[in-house]
Amino acid sequence: xxxxxxxxxxxxxxxxxxxxxxxxxxxxxxxxxxxxxxxxxxxxxxxxxxxxxxxxxxxxxxxxxxxxxxxxxxxxxxxxxxxxxxxxxxxxxxxxxxxxxxxxxxxxxxxxxxxxxxxxxxxxxxxxxxxxxxxxxxxxxxxxxxxxxxxxxxxxxxxxxxxxxxxxxxxxxxxxxxxxxxxxxxxxxxxxxxxxxxxxxxxxxxxxxxxxxxxxxxxxxxxxxxxxxxxxxxxxxxxxxxxxxxxxxxxxxxxxxxxxxxxxxxxxxxxxxxxxxxxxxxxxxxxxxxxxxxxxxxxxxxxxxxxxxxxx
Amino acid sequence: xxxxxxxxxxxxxxxxxxxxxxxxxxxxxxxxxxxxxxxxxxxxxxxxxxxxxxxxxxxxxxxxxxxxxxxxxxxxxxxxxxxxxxxxxxxxxxxxxxxxxxxxxxxxxxxxxxxxxxxxxxxxxxxxxxxxxxxxxxxxxxxxxxxxxxxxxxxxxxxxxxxxxxxxxxxxxxxxxxxxxxxxxxxxxxxxxxxxxxxxxxxxxxxxxxxxxxxxxxxxxxxxxxxxxxxxxxxxxxxxxxxxxxxxxxxxxxxxxxxxxxxxxxxxxxxxxxxxxxxxxxxxxxxxxxxxxxxxxxxxxxxxxxxxxxxx
Amino acid sequence: xxxxxxxxxxxxxxxxxxxxxxxxxxxxxxxxxxxxxxxxxxxxxxxxxxxxxxxxxxxxxxxxxxxxxxxxxxxxxxxxxxxxxxxxxxxxxxxxxxxxxxxxxxxxxxxxxxxxxxxxxxxxxxxxxxxxxxxxxxxxxxxxxxxxxxxxxxxxxxxxxxxxxxxxxxxxxxxxxxxxxxxxxxxxxxxxxxxxxxxxxxxxxxxxxxxxxxxxxxxxxxxxxxxxxxxxxxxxxxxxxxxxxxxxxxxxxxxxxxxxxxxxxxxxxxxxxxxxxxxxxxxxxxxxxxxxxxxxxxxxxxxxxxxxxxxx
Numbered sequence: 057x058x059x060x061x062x063x064x065x066x067x068x069x070x071x072x073x074x075x076x077x078x079x080x081x082x083x084x085x086x087x088x089x090x091x092x093x094x095x096x097x098x099x100x101x102x103x104x105x106x107x108x109x110x111x112x113x114x115x116x117x118x119x120x121x122x123x124x125x126x127x128x129x130x131x132x133x134x135x136x137x138x139x140x141x142x143x144x145x146x147x148x149x150x151x152x153x154x155x156x157x158x159x160x161x162x163x164x165x166x167x168x169x170x171x172x173x174x175x176x177x178x179x180x181x182x183x184x185x186x187x188x189x190x191x192x193x194x195x196x197x198x199x200x201x202x203x204x205x206x207x208x209x210x211x212x213x214x215x216x217x218x219x220x221x222x223x224x225x226x227x228x229x230x231x232x233x234x235x236x237x238x239x240x241x242x243x244x245x246x247x248x249x250x251x252x253x254x255x256x257x258x259x260x261x262x263x264x265x266x267x268x269x270x271x272x273x274x275x276x277x278x279x280x281x282x283x284x285x286x287x288x289x290x291x292x293x294x295x296x297x298x299x300x301x302x303x304x305x306x307x308x309x310x311x312x313x314x315x316x317x318x319x320x321x322x323x324x325x326x327x328x329x330x331x332x333x334x335x336x337x338x339x340x341x342x343x344x345x346x347x348x349x350x351x352x353x354x355x356x357x358x359x360x361x362x363x364x365x366x367x368x
Numbered sequence: 369x370x371x372x373x374x375x376x377x378x379x380x381x382x383x384x385x386x387x388x389x390x391x392x393x394x395x396x397x398x399x400x401x402x403x404x405x406x407x408x409x410x411x412x413x414x415x416x417x418x419x420x421x422x423x424x425x426x427x428x429x430x431x432x433x434x435x436x437x438x439x440x441x442x443x444x445x446x447x448x449x450x451x452x453x454x455x456x457x458x459x460x461x462x463x464x465x466x467x468x469x470x471x472x473x474x475x476x477x478x479x480x481x482x483x484x485x486x487x488x489x490x491x492x493x494x495x496x497x498x499x500x501x502x503x504x505x506x507x508x509x510x511x512x513x514x515x516x517x518x519x520x521x522x523x524x525x526x527x528x529x530x531x532x533x534x535x536x537x538x539x540x541x542x543x544x545x546x547x548x549x550x551x552x553x554x555x556x557x558x559x560x561x562x563x564x565x566x567x568x569x570x571x572x573x574x575x576x577x578x579x580x581x582x583x584x585x586x587x588x589x590x591x592x593x594x595x596x597x598x599x600x601x602x603x604x605x606x607x608x609x610x611x612x613x614x615x616x617x618x619x620x621x622x623x624x625x626x627x628x629x630x631x632x633x634x635x636x637x638x639x640x641x642x643x644x645x646x647x648x649x650x651x652x653x654x655x656x657x658x659x660x661x662x663x664x665x666x667x668x669x670x671x672x673x674x675x676x677x678x679x680x
Numbered sequence: 681x682x683x684x685x686x687x688x689x690x691x692x693x694x695x696x697x698x699x700x701x702x703x704x705x706x707x708x709x710x711x712x713x714x715x716x717x718x719x720x721x722x723x724x725x726x727x728x729x730x731x732x733x734x735x736x737x738x739x740x741x742x743x744x745x746x747x748x749x750x751x752x753x754x755x756x757x758x759x760x761x762x763x764x765x766x767x768x769x770x771x772x773x774x775x776x777x778x779x780x781x782x783x784x785x786x787x788x789x790x791x792x793x794x795x796x797x798x799x800x801x802x803x804x805x806x807x808x809x810x811x812x813x814x815x816x817x818x819x820x821x822x823x824x825x826x827x828x829x830x831x832x833x834x835x836x837x838x839x840x841x842x843x844x845x846x847x848x849x850x851x852x853x854x855x856x857x858x859x860x861x862x863x864x865x866x867x868x869x870x871x872x873x874x875x876x877x878x879x880x881x882x883x884x885x886x887x888x889x890x891x892x893x894x895x896x897x898x899x900x901x902x903x904x905x906x907x908x909x910x911x912x913x914x915x916x917x918x919x920x921x922x923x924x925x926x927x928x929x930x931x932x933x934x935x936x937x938x939x940x941x942x943x944x945x946x947x948x949x950x951x952x953x954x955x956x957x958x959x960x961x962x963x964x965x966x967x968x969x970x971x972x973x974x975x976x977x978x979x980x981x982x983x984x985x986x987x988x989x990x991x992x
Contacts, residue, residue, distance in 0.1 A: 089781040156433055443748075
């Protein structure tokens, strides 16, 4: 069964059936990376272009390995911000790449909506959003969901606390959207200056009190603090931030006994998370990375399966 | 039938029979990129090194995909200009790469003649010129020729107008050389400050009047304006440049009704070409990109075929 | 027969039997790079990550080609120094990469001991040291040994002179360690400011007089002068350095008639070596590069063979 669409642009428009299909496929693909020969011929001769307008060695590497393990041919096309200013438009770059006959373009871009714009203009090729501005990061939410399911059986009914700089986080947005679709009880928490007003419309609970968010939670998901943003005075100091919203053993004790700790990485030790907790037995941060490769394999595989069936 | 030589250094020394062979081979290879499985085992186990001294994501990607679709192993070896200054000489770098047993080195370099120097010193490996200074860019001329043949049947007798900054354009030079060899009627046009004296010796027509160049043309090929060069006062302003040498619907109307519009990319919308024309039905700019992959596949394939036959 | 350990961290801890095994395996692999189809399926589906914290196109390319010729999947993960400062720790980056299920991580790092730290923390993956600070560069010493054996039959009893900036050279350190293990007579020579005190403990001879080092030598190994370090006043001028420690025909005449000249590259012509000598018939500098690919193929192959046998 293919996906209902040929692109993966965000969680907002992704039907629950597609989410289920991706998670189940990822589970069956995970085993490939555990073999001595970590490779299946499924996508041999397919071309996957990683079009990255932001440096992101981690996400790009995850997509690159996913493509290689399915035997697809990958091409990294990195555009530095500096060359964009004097260079061609996103659509022109996309049309040029399309003329080289890729099957999938994976795009990371600093502007929200860039993948959607590509998808609207580039007929005959699938687009996967690998993070667009402060908007969405769908494969991150999918790998997070896979990790939660592994540990907690099902997403429905879970209390998930997402803590930190919500405003600038595409991870928070995609996770909130996905978790609500799957029936979880989502709590958003951070300094008032870092929570956008529109989040309430997603049906999530918003609080500035970390205790209220974490209390009896099944999952505590910490977001990365962008230290560069400290200067913009969203919060006064690292020390004060950590005392209010950093996760240490004391605050984690508010959650359920078997709660898991998540983080999209890379972590800032001592800023948003205590090393004790990051390296503790409740932490599933590294399993998230492993699931990232499996989810991206599933997405590439299902998208190419879907387009083969001729769906639009 | 192999090529007559083991290198592709420029159009100047390329016999007409070789040009024909590359174009015909490219036509037959084009279909590979249209398959679901875009890959043939032809060059399995061959090593192609992309040695790029200038940033050029587009040309490098085209060569990289060409190599992958023929199942060759590619290696990108980028040398930033800064490290060249304190680093080893071109020949030393080349000899080092040669010691890793590549079959082909594809080189892009800011200095005219760099590929020829490599070819003279590196015995046992083929050199392909991917652009050397303001000198030649042979695969660009070949992909342009392929595009013209597709649309106009044969090159002989075509009126081709090449418009813009001729002085700094290896694209113009390689195209002029190839088109003259194939019997086309070539018109070179641009501001007097941007046309070099030696072009007359190629047997092309030179004019500063765009109407004369474009009138009854079968092909209008626009060159990219290097905005950095505007500062060097080769022409007074973008607006004035566009009014004299930019291609819009009005100027295009001077050409034949079925004339095609070409551009090596990336285009500067509104500088040398009007968006209307770039995106219009006469534009074959994106087909040039598609043909670029096919031509490069043909070149890699024929060169390795040729060297196998033991030709020097 | 596998290696005795699952990592290659340095020559210091490498048993003589392992050195022999790597050299012999490399000899048998060298032939692969001479075939038209330079590829064997030995490591198909294995993942080799090149984790480079220092720019090193040459060493990275050598490892990359070695992996490709064994059909392994390679991933380049480059971390610029700037991003390290605000980024995650080495161990966190390593643990993240480990979560993507690589078989081998090849690491180049500016700090001595970085590979050992990774090896201590990353269970389930092999680590290969591609150069750590001023400490070791084991594959360089192995490829140098292979080159000497080719030319001189056996290492035992050879007089090897290593000349230049010893203090900052991981190449000198790894070579001295390996050559002593194999029974060679090692002479270290350079300006007093550039020879560290601890070298005497390796059982090598130390002299500041180039004639004493080179006299009757079988091998003269020149080290690269880091021109950046000239400013740190370790020696007064290029001209004076060359007159005392640069290798020209006159100084080479002190060595045995059939002495070979080596250099890890890239060479500074006229600084530490005269072009005459670098390009002369005694120079085996380019054979070192060729042997580099073969040695790295052997290391990747033997390490994965070793871990397959279940050794720790």
